[in-house]
Amino acid sequence: MSNSSFPVPMLHSTIRIMAPFLLAALGGLFTELAGMLNIALEGLMLIGAFFSVVFAAATGSLFLGIVLGIAASVAAAYVFGFISLNLRANVFITGLATNLFAEGITVVLAFQIFGNKGVIRFENLARLPVLSIPSLQRIPVLGDILVGHNVLVYVSWIMVVVAAIIIYKTPFGLRIRGTGSNPGAVEAIGLSPKRYRMYAILISGFTCGLAGAILSLQMGAFVPGITAGRGWIALVAIYLGNKTPLGIFIACMVFGFAESFSNYAQGAIDVPADFILSFPYIITVIAMIGFSIVQHYRLKGSDT
């Protein structure tokens, strides 16, 4: 990465920062299409982040760490789904519960295993492999921005395509969408909407687990509350992206840029750090309001 000019490193880190948002939002897209507001994204990510780094350190293998981290997150998603669907609990409340539970269990386990409730560093953990293609990197600007990230960043891009294919081109995707828009029709052809809701929740567990793995593995450490509201912003990205994979990609890029900008602004302009940290939330709220204003007047226009 060259430090030729200020915007290039900022855009480079935009690409890196947006990956967890993107993965969480893609998983959330499935639950959203299946007709559920999934606010558990945050907690599922946190569980993925904790278990992937712990298992990676324990097994000495990044790959195994990621797989087991995802497994833990999927298991948590299953509990979340079971209570919401089989015990018929309010999905919004169980989502909150998942977040609180994840916050508690990660700290309790960290304390019991490492005797430490703060930052847990894993010094001899391998770094996530970085994709470097010298020939592409030589392309000015674009090469600097797009190449040279860890492999999971590129996995998240592939997931956009995979999600789009599953949602729009497979019977499974059609049924997921049907479960949200017309569960009666899904039932009428002999399928269970409940089962497709569960599939959607498990998919969100999978992508959130991976999203969490990126967060902790790229730091080589676990920090309590490492997700820091990213699950919520991912949820907003689903709406702003108009519930399409491509739209979500763009929305996540905007949020990635907001955070990257905050990071760079901290060193560059004389604004207190806490104010700058609040920028992503404020930008997200403003984007949300803007979106609803557009929708509001579009609806009004079609009425007359």
Place this chain on the structure above:
Amino acid sequence: MAKQRVAKLLSTATGLILTIAISFAIVILLILVLSDEPGRAIYFFFIGPFTKAYYLGNMLNQSIGLMFTGLGIAVAFKSSTFNLGGEGQAYSGALVATVILLALPNMPGIVGGPAALIGAVVIGAFVAGLSGFFKMRWGTDQLISSFLVSSAVILIVNYFVTGPLDDPTNSMLTTARIAEQYQLLLIFKPSKLDISIFFAVATAIGTYFFMQRSHWGYEMRMCGINREFSKYAGINVGKYLLVPMAISGGFHGLAGGITVMGTHYRCLKGVTAGLGWNGIAVALIAKNNPLAVIPAALFFAYLDAGAKAAMLHADVTFELAKIAQGVIFFLVTAQALYGLFDSKKKRKKVAR
């Protein structure tokens, strides 16, 4: 009618008992797995809060803030508006109350105290009211906007507490101490229990009558049951997207102000952390009934106190309370648990 009410009450009670039993079972299981002295840890988790007047008083004190935030959420949920921003609203209330009291160091307590609490209510109502306004005006999702606004507010309050208002004579991240005449009377020394617990209970009773007997309360409950129907019945439904949110935020602000004046006497960084989230659980356990908020808040405070006692006397960490609270959150709305009692009875009837 009366019979129906009893049946409903019983089904609610069995559901709650099951929920609490499962959460306790999970805590015990975790302690058995994690602790080297599980007997001691379990004893202090469940009995600890009652072993010393100090623990008991602090537990009662802890419930005060939860009563206010629980009431705030109950009012919002009862009206079908969603306030997920309690954390930021309570924190901003704590800050504003502190700022007002620090600005009036020589006022009599009876003047400055209420002024501070009014300030706390106003800021809480404003922060929550923003989301109500966005919803009323443009249909912006309240759930998410209230959370995002609150997250930004928390960071901004952090800035004031650790920046311009930081007390340089103190190594903690906190503002200066409020003057003595503003510190609420302690009623159960050496614990931190203060006189505001009576105010909290009175507020819960008042809120109950407001919701049940007043014109606004009636219209809010109608909107909660069916907004569309209420619209055709001539109720100004737009107004009731904003009003319950503002009331809810006001209660949260009050919780923050009382926490400062009754317990900490200064606005520490994160002084109200957890009050907002737990207020939601308290309201849910209380089934959004303002009177039931009182025991629900006591119960949640008991979980915290138990975990604290277990941490002091055994080898487990305080976050165990969060797990118990998370499990309760998970199950408290699970209809399957509440249906158990009903369905058995119905089944019996069918069998006969």
